[in-house]
Amino acid sequence: MQYEYTPLSTLPGSSHGVFSIRLLHVLPARNPDAPLKCDLIETYIPDNGRGGSLSKTPTYPTYVPYQALSYTWGDPKFPKSLHVVSTSRDDNTVRRVPTKLINITENLYSALQSLRKRDETLVLWIDAVCIDQANIPERNSQVKNIPQVYAGAASVLVWLGADDVVSSGRRCFDFFNRLATVIVGDADSQQQGRETSWRERFEINQMISSFLDGTQPHPVALLLSRPWFKRRWIIQEVVLARDVSVHCGSASIPWRTFETCLAELYENDTGMFNYEHRTVLRTMSHIRDANSGAKSQFPLDTLVEFETFLCADPRDRLYALYGVIEKWIPSSADTQAQTGTVDYALSTSKVFTNFAVLMTGLMPTLPAGTTYNPVTHVLQLAAAIRKEYPQFVRAVEHLPSWVPDFTGTLEYMPLHHSPPNRDASLGIPKRSVKIQTLFDDEPVLVSTGLVYSRVVYTMPLDTEALSSSIFSAKVTLNAFLHSAANYLDSIHFFTNGRVNEYRPTGEHMVIALAIILVADWEHTPANTYFAQHPRFRDDFLEQLASSRHQLPEILHRWPAYVDLVKITMRGRCLFLTDSGHIGVCSANVRRGDVVGMLSDMRVPFILRPQRANIPVEDDLPAILDHGLLNEEQFEEFMAMGGDDMAMPCTFQLISDAYIHGLMNGEARESFDGRLDDSVKVILIE
Numbered sequence: 001m002q003y004e005y006t007p008l009s010t011l012p013g014s015s016h017g018v019f020s021i022r023l024l025h026v027l028p029a030r031n032p033d034a035p036l037k038c039d040l041i042e043t044y045i046p047d048n049g050r051g052g053s054l055s056k057t058p059t060y061p062t063y064v065p066y067q068a069l070s071y072t073w074g075d076p077k078f079p080k081s082l083h084v085v086s087t088s089r090d091d092n093t094v095r096r097v098p099t100k101l102i103n104i105t106e107n108l109y110s111a112l113q114s115l116r117k118r119d120e121t122l123v124l125w126i127d128a129v130c131i132d133q134a135n136i137p138e139r140n141s142q143v144k145n146i147p148q149v150y151a152g153a154a155s156v157l158v159w160l161g162a163d164d165v166v167s168s169g170r171r172c173f174d175f176f177n178r179l180a181t182v183i184v185g186d187a188d189s190q191q192q193g194r195e196t197s198w199r200e201r202f203e204i205n206q207m208i209s210s211f212l213d214g215t216q217p218h219p220v221a222l223l224l225s226r227p228w229f230k231r232r233w234i235i236q237e238v239v240l241a242r243d244v245s246v247h248c249g250s251a252s253i254p255w256r257t258f259e260t261c262l263a264e265l266y267e268n269d270t271g272m273f274n275y276e277h278r279t280v281l282r283t284m285s286h287i288r289d290a291n292s293g294a295k296s297q298f299p300l301d302t303l304v305e306f307e308t309f310l311c312a313d314p315r316d317r318l319y320a321l322y323g324v325i326e327k328w329i330p331s332s333a334d335t336q337a338q339t340g341t342v343d344y345a346l347s348t349s350k351v352f353t354n355f356a357v358l359m360t361g362l363m364p365t366l367p368a369g370t371t372y373n374p375v376t377h378v379l380q381l382a383a384a385i386r387k388e389y390p391q392f393v394r395a396v397e398h399l400p401s402w403v404p405d406f407t408g409t410l411e412y413m414p415l416h417h418s419p420p421n422r423d424a425s426l427g428i429p430k431r432s433v434k435i436q437t438l439f440d441d442e443p444v445l446v447s448t449g450l451v452y453s454r455v456v457y458t459m460p461l462d463t464e465a466l467s468s469s470i471f472s473a474k475v476t477l478n479a480f481l482h483s484a485a486n487y488l489d490s491i492h493f494f495t496n497g498r499v500n501e502y503r504p505t506g507e508h509m510v511i512a513l514a515i516i517l518v519a520d521w522e523h524t525p526a527n528t529y530f531a532q533h534p535r536f537r538d539d540f541l542e543q544l545a546s547s548r549h550q551l552p553e554i555l556h557r558w559p560a561y562v563d564l565v566k567i568t569m570r571g572r573c574l575f576l577t578d579s580g581h582i583g584v585c586s587a588n589v590r591r592g593d594v595v596g597m598l599s600d601m602r603v604p605f606i607l608r609p610q611r612a613n614i615p616v617e618d619d620l621p622a623i624l625d626h627g628l629l630n631e632e633q634f635e636e637f638m639a640m641g642g643d644d645m646a647m648p649c650t651f652q653l654i655s656d657a658y659i660h661g662l663m664n665g666e667a668r669e670s671f672d673g674r675l676d677d678s679v680k681v682i683l684i685e
Helices: 106-115 136-145 145-154 167-191 196-212 219-224 234-239 254-269 275-284 299-305 322-328 348-360 376-385 470-490 509-516 534-546 554-559 557-568 631-637 664-672
Strands: 018-026 037-046 067-070 079-083 099-103 120-125 153-160 244-248 250-255 434-437 443-459 572-577 582-586 594-598 605-610 652-659 680-684
Touching: 018 664, 037 145, 067 145, 067 234, 079 106, 099 106, 099 572, 106 153, 106 244, 136 145, 145 234, 145 322, 153 234, 153 605, 167 219, 167 244, 167 250, 167 254, 219 554, 234 322, 250 254, 254 275, 299 322, 299 376, 322 534, 348 376, 376 534, 376 605, 376 652, 470 509, 470 554, 470 557, 470 572, 470 680, 509 534, 509 680, 554 557, 557 572, 557 631, 594 652, 631 680
Parallel strands: 037 079, 067 120, 067 153, 153 244, 652 680
Antiparallel strands: 018 037, 018 120, 079 099, 244 250, 434 443, 443 572, 443 594, 443 680, 572 582, 582 652, 594 605, 605 652
């Protein structure tokens, strides 16, 4: 007979200052193969959103210390069973009731078998069992408060799964314990004021080299490939926990040991780990350090940091990180403005859109003087996050182009959303964006700004070819620049005898292209060559000029520049506008798209005209002269409900952009004397 859940007595948000959860009491067994017998008992934990006093709620069950399990559901089949040996406590009497079953996954079954104690009851909170998954209101309220559940647990038990036939889990854990002993001893020496022993450092490096020098697949690679490291929910489960231990089969180690050793493996990688392994090492080696309280970042940065972590329900791309977002937000920002409500009755599109709306309204909650622009950040992520679908087909239906599709990953690295030293919208009257329901009752982002120019040509760069060798990089970049030069000559780009000049800035064309290909050093990683001192960038440009602007020929001396081109141009292309400007943008941009300088956004955007019947001139939309409304005309359009007025042009958001010679208010300067007439309402669907 299947177990039937009894509704919880107190949901979060009640006036009592507590809310109920169920705890799984796993009964002891000396035989490891004995059936799993347990009881589900309701208890309460403090509701941090309320100020109720626990001393005033004597009718609630006594609080029971518990541990929380962090694991993966695994195969969505439920071949195993828990035997619920429940007791009835009606009328202050305790009576046994017939055993009932809860079907569970194979992975959870193996976890409980391994963790079950021989002589005492193990009290656990497990999402799949302690939440009535079929009860949507309960599921909504419990998922919203999972952060409090994990934060309130005495410890969190991470279950990586049963060990494999070669005991890779135990071998890794044994090595981690030995390595941590040496590392901790070295750290203790530093705390006592002694210099780091170079002998101890050599010993650490030698231990790692010896352990990694073995047969493939290596035990560490097998360990890091386990599904737990890809699960999105584990982030908050680890970050919010008071204490964490890691279990693989019968082997276990403290999280501190685990984390310390992963950090060393990341620093000592000699190429044996693939991209996914390095992502795991990088993330897991500092995730609990951030729990010290030093970490502070905005919600969208948290979502980007953990973009590669997966979940079954696309809505959990957000829900699974709400607890971490609220923990890491800047202390002066409004906590309640950071996340929405958890509601599984909403569609994925609605959940993502609601969150994007929250983010666009974040500005008033930020500290005075902050340069962070959440609206710019939302638009950049909306353009950059993609899934592997045909060009610009979005995975989530009915999702506006200005809303990030959080089911995808970054196709390219967005530009800095709030650069302190430049502002493409400088001089354009500042207006706050609005989200309004317009056509077909869909939310439209309403901004103002300049539609500056049109894209006439795009040219992708094969960044993979830049990765193999410096010779291959030379050949690839030479072919790319040769093609660009041929195209510019074919359209008579160079005029009045200025055959080498980039007209918008007066620079030599190769100097301009060298800067454009790295977006003016926008994506320079910390601790890399060009990040060390601004002079190094100037040295590169001076050497380029002295070499008669032969960019490919000097690359062997500047591998750091090649690396920067790879970072900048991945997923991007070079583009030319009809105003004579060159820049880099998403590879999704095409001829006929337009450059938009949006009010109070420091970065230009590429937009695609929609809806309005726009005339075409020379195979390009005459968007600069048709279909755009100023603010007064737009208000009239809204007041009349669109009647008796031509449909205004709307836009699809395509990309952010670096445009050389348009990043510091030059767009406004070119409209000098007619700026007021040129500023238009820009509607992004």
